[in-house]
Amino acid sequence: MILSSNIEAVLFWKGEAVSLKDLAHFFEIDVAAVETALNDLGNSLEHRGLSLVRNGDEVMLYTAPEASELIKKLTKEELAREVSKAGVEVLSLIMYRGPISKRDIDYIRGVNSNYIVRNLLVRGLIERVESRDNRSFIYQPTFELLAHLGISKKEDLPEYDIVQKDVETFTSAQADK
Amino acid sequence: MAFEITTEQFQGPFDLLLDLIEKRKFFINEISLAKVTDDFISYIQTQENFPMGESASFILVAATLLLIKSKSLLPHLELTTEEQGDMKSLETRLAIYQRIREAGKVIEEKFGKTILFAPAERKFSETVFSPGSITSQHIFESVKKIIAQIPKVEQLPKVVVQKVISLEEMIERLTIRVEKSLKMSFRDFAGHDKSEKIHVIVGFLAMLELVKRGIIQAEQKGSFDEIEIESPEIGVPRYT
Numbered sequence: 001m002i003l004s005s006n007i008e009a010v011l012f013w014k015g016e017a018v019s020l021k022d023l024a025h026f027f028e029i030d031v032a033a034v035e036t037a038l039n040d041l042g043n044s045l046e047h048r049g050l051s052l053v054r055n056g057d058e059v060m061l062y063t064a065p066e067a068s069e070l071i072k073k074l075t076k077e078e079l080a081r082e083v084s085k086a087g088v089e090v091l092s093l094i095m096y097r098g099p100i101s102k103r104d105i106d107y108i109r110g111v112n113s114n115y116i117v118r119n120l121l122v123r124g125l126i127e128r129v130e131s132r133d134n135r136s137f138i139y140q141p142t143f144e145l146l147a148h149l150g151i152s153k154k155e156d157l158p159e160y161d162i163v164q165k166d167v168e169t170f171t172s173a174q175a176d177k
Numbered sequence: 178m179a180f181e182i183t184t185e186q187f188q189g190p191f192d193l194l195l196d197l198i199e200k201r202k203f204f205i206n207e208i209s210l211a212k213v214t215d216d217f218i219s220y221i222q223t224q225e226n227f228p229m230g231e232s233a234s235f236i237l238v239a240a241t242l243l244l245i246k247s248k249s250l251l252p253h254l255e256l257t258t259e260e261q262g263d264m265k266s267l268e269t270r271l272a273i274y275q276r277i278r279e280a281g282k283v284i285e286e287k288f289g290k291t292i293l294f295a296p297a298e299r300k301f302s303e304t305v306f307s308p309g310s311i312t313s314q315h316i317f318e319s320v321k322k323i324i325a326q327i328p329k330v331e332q333l334p335k336v337v338v339q340k341v342i343s344l345e346e347m348i349e350r351l352t353i354r355v356e357k358s359l360k361m362s363f364r365d366f367a368g369h370d371k372s373e374k375i376h377v378i379v380g381f382l383a384m385l386e387l388v389k390r391g392i393i394q395a396e397q398k399g400s401f402d403e404i405e406i407e408s409p410e411i412g413v414p415r416y417t
Binding site for chain 2: 062063067068072085086091092093097147151157
């Protein structure tokens with residue numbers, strides 16, 4: 001069986017997020033080869049019942065966006081839809097600019113975001129991880145958030161690259177002044 | 178030109194500031210910031226019940242706005258490097274905030290619309306005890322044995338009691354008739370002579386129910402005498 005199919009089997013059986021590193025280790029290949037295989041898998045899942053969701057260095061199998069209504073009928077879970085206006089601001093910061101520190105969230109919003117960040121953490125839409133360079137915490141989207149937006153990776157958001165570029169332009173313009 | 182903004186709740190100073198600028202169709206720069214300074218400050222003054230933490234962030238922005246406005250009116254105003262930094266960063270932060278707020282519309286739109294679902298919780302149970310030589314034939318034999326041992330269910334004769342008339346129907350009939358004649362005997366009501374026994378029984382139950390509800394009064398002078406039914410108040414049922 002080809003590698004991408006093997007990875008599909010592992011992801012299906014696991015039913016949870018698996019890191020690229022673990023996949024590389026398990027199949028005794030390097031991470032780049034895993035990347036390629038995941039790419040193939042993602043492509044082959046188009047127009048199928050499943051979708052491959054990528055969040056940072058982890059991947060997980062979800063149901064396809066097209067099957068959303070169907071599964072909604074089956075699930076008895078309460079699907080909370082509303083997020084406050086401030087919550088949306090923080091979510092977009094984390095989606096478009098994440099991983100991002102709370103200091104930067106406050107800086108761009110011009111107001112303390114403690115309460116909103118805590119609320120989103122409790123709802124499982126964002127998660128807090130330790131940043132690599134200094135010992136502060138940074139916030140990033142969870143699989144749950146990507147799933148609620150119905151996207152496979154944050155780069156699938158509309159204008160993702162343009163927003164990145166615009167923000168960079170603003171920042172460098174300030175430095176030039 | 179002044180803009181009335183008193184009802185809306187803002188998510189922070191930038192939310193307000195950006196609204197002021199966008200309502201006038203301005204771009205974000207020092208000139209537009211200087212122009213909305215007065216509106217910004219008058220908004221803060223109308224908000225009496227600001228939470229402490231929030232008001233601090235609004236005032237901080239107001240202070241920077243005042244600096245920008247002062248500088249635009251008095252170009253020779255001396256500013257410290259820190260003040261200059263504040264002014265520059267306010268513009269940048271606002272520009273980024275604007276971009277993110279705009280991008281947020283997509284997030285708000287998409288959220289919860291097309292949800293991808295994670296696998297439902299599964300339980301993998303391993304078979305702990307399994308004797309080696311089970312075949313489908315074995316299972317079939319055992320099932321046959323078990324079926325043979327199942328005690329036969331004896332069929333009890335059933336008599337279907339036909340629904341002749343419901344208590345509710347009877348009550349209604351009785352009410353109408355009592356109201357009609359104000360006073361009648363139970364024998365007349367139930368039609369003892371011509372109807373079946375079941376009619377009499379249901380009729381009696383209906384009468385008792387109506388007595389209980391206080392719609393009629395019933396009187397029987399002696400054992401096996403006629404039961405006289407009468408209505409104390411016509412057409413006004415009392416529900417107690």
